Amino acid sequence: MKLNVNHISKRFGNTEVLKDVSIEIQSGEILSLTGESGCGKSTLLRIISGLETPDSGSISLDGEDITNWKPEHRNFGFVFQNLSLFPHLSVKENILYAIGKKERNPDRLGELISKTGLDGLTNRYPHELSGGQQQRVAIARALAINPRILILDEPFSSLDELLKAKIREEIFDLLKSLGITTILVSHQATDAFLISDKLVVMKKGEIQQYGKPSEVYQNPISPYVSDLFGASVIFKGKNVSANMVSTDFGSLKLENNRNDTLQLFVRPEKIEITNSEDYNLSGRVVKKEFKGPHDVLKIGNENSSEFISLETERCSIEVGDKIYLRVPENDIQIFE
Structure with missing residues (x-):
């Protein structure tokens, strides 16, 4: 599943929040958008998702122009910052909520449970799960619709550092094993650095650097990029x-x-x-x-x-x- 973002620009009033942004996401790749607050990464994510329309440029998926498609027609799965799990529903019920009644069958549910490592937890409620298990439920629910692309919006921001390190590794291993094309947005550059195949570093609506994490770390093009990724x-x-x-x-x-x-x-x-x-x-x-x-x-x-x-x-x-x-x-x- 290949996604192309082509020369996207966007203004809100007199503020230009995106300036001629182009990226390419290959099938099975985990790509992260990162940068300081207000750099444009969230607006870019909303345009990719169909929640915003660009002033110029286009979005294509496997060569098909989807720029003006509504979000529900893009078939993208979402995991939000607060996970948005229903506290009164069990793990099984949270996952089934995303599946249409016609598609609700034991085989499909069992497949999702197995893929996300939630075996034995289907009857538990969110408050009875660890942070990592809650993340897995949210991902299983997002995967329930067989999404073309999975989108993670600040998935680790509410976690403390010790828990974050553990969950970050678990989620990376899970996503790579699933082979699903994933876009992650994080203002914490280290999260993006450790979980991504490719990085997009943004500043003031423009791409500062785009490449593999090792390339960006070893060869930053500016002090801004170098400071985002560890000591310098x-x-x-x-x-x-x-x-x-x-x-x-x-x-x-x-x-x-x-x-x-x-x-x-x-x-x-x-x-x-x-x-x-x-x-x-x-x-x-x-x-x-x-x-x-x-x-x-x-x-x-x-x-x-x-x-x-x-x-x-x-x-x-x-x-x-x-x-x-x-x-x-x-x-x-x-x-x-």
């Missing part, structure tokens, strides 16, 4: 020559023809800390924080007000120590 270290740089950039912590050999002032992005796990003077950058530890199995070092320089923070394994480095940093040039991303 950014050195302020200045071009010295065609192949040398100066920072407050030392110089780096980088081939570039960018502007005089640059931002050098690198993931912290790529940086090595040592007391060897052979390494290319140096600084002094101005603060050390205990973080359980890790320490966080805040590193500065006598000649600058710039600081960077690095998480390390528990170490003997103390406040006031001078340290050296090895930053592999191949792992540096240059932002203007």
Whole structure:
């Protein structure tokens, strides 16, 4: 089931909430829309679902234009943020509610129960289920209509971090085993990162980056994208020559023809800390924080007000120590 979003734009009054957005979702893929609040991801989801009409552009499903189809004609399954389970209905009754009376047969119900791992729970009520089991009931109900595409709208936002991690893995395994094409919307980039085959990162109605999670993590195209997906270290740089950039912590050999002032992005796990003077950058530890199995070092320089923070394994480095940093040039991303 292939979905194409083609050059979608949308305004509400004088506010342009989507600007020429195009994406493609392949059959069986889990694609996540993420970004800060107000970036346009919810409006895009509503247009894909048929709840909103675009000002321009089109939506096609397996080559058929569905832009003006009503939501009920698109046959998409929905799992909402609050799950919307009926508290007075059992698991079985919640699932059957989505199935037309003509299609209500034991084989169909049994298939849904088996697929979603709810065996033995059919007579329980929502309050008697764990958070993960409630999620599975909501998915089973969405699957009951044999949807072309499954849509998950902020499915983890109401869960605490410990429960979220467990349920997120369960849901990912379930969706991949079902092989159903899925669109997930989340303002928590880490949720999208861990459950998706592809990511769409949005900002102010535009796509900032689109690709596999590993690609987006390793090669973000902007500080905005880099900060969404975990810790990052950014050195302020200045071009010295065609192949040398100066920072407050030392110089780096980088081939570039960018502007005089640059931002050098690198993931912290790529940086090595040592007391060897052979390494290319140096600084002094101005603060050390205990973080359980890790320490966080805040590193500065006598000649600058710039600081960077690095998480390390528990170490003997103390406040006031001078340290050296090895930053592999191949792992540096240059932002203007």
